Amino acid sequence: MAGITIVFDFDRTIIDGDSDYLVVTQMGLTNLFNELYSSLPWNSLMDTLIVELQSQGKTMREIAKCLEGAALHPRIIAAIKSAQDAGCDLRIISDANQFFIETILEHHGVLGCFSTINTNPTFVDRKGRLRILPYHNESSPHGCNLCPSNMCKGLVIDQIRASKGEKNEFIYIGDGRGDYCPTLRLQEGDHVMPRKLYPLSDRINSNQTLVKAKIHEWSDGKELEKILLNLLDVK
Secondary structure, eight states: OOEEEEEEEOOOTSSSSSSHHHHEEEEEEEEHHHHTTTTTTTTHHHHHHHHHHTTTOOHHHHHHHHHTTTTHHHHHHHHHHHHHTTOOEEEEEEEEEEEHHHHHHTTOOGGOOOEEEEEEEEEEOTOOOEOOOOOOOOOOOOOOTTTTTOOOOHHHHHHHHHHOTOOOOOEEEESSSGGGHHHHOOOTTOOEBBBBHHHHOOOOOOHGGGOOOEOOOOOOOOHHHHHHHHHHTTT
């Protein structure tokens, strides 16, 4: 399976919900979120909210404790481990952020299964505060009108393919609008696994002729595992 790269989205794909919304709703940020939502890009909004949370005295450990409550379907954990055991290269491309993703995956014991996580980076500033940066430098626009300014997932797919060579097979698993651009970059022989009744599935089904990859819809962790292991011919 060394010639197979499996790319996962994170929110509503690996975890059942959304890591940003989890922190917003569980840590008392809903009112501020509603005030700022229309005036800031999402990435800047989350950075602002996290800074405000820490100004109120909340620590990174408390944020991590909240994130550890994110739900992962046990069959998705099993699917990740099975795919790694089969020799596949597992990666994440997500518009969440590094601290949220790594915290959740480490808590569930699967962080080490992924060779690369492409997401909005995080760092601790001189005041000891967790900060969130955009994945793409917004001073050098990526130019994709399908994606938000901070991240074009399709560009990341192209970069991975260039590093792997044309013979590498891709399996892309996602749910959201931001997963449509990378889906269009997939080639014949690749596979896309959109979550049923979510924006990616709706977008694909509106015109399947635009998608070269084979399409396999899933609804929950059990179905994701079954489809993925069938594609890998893992029993």
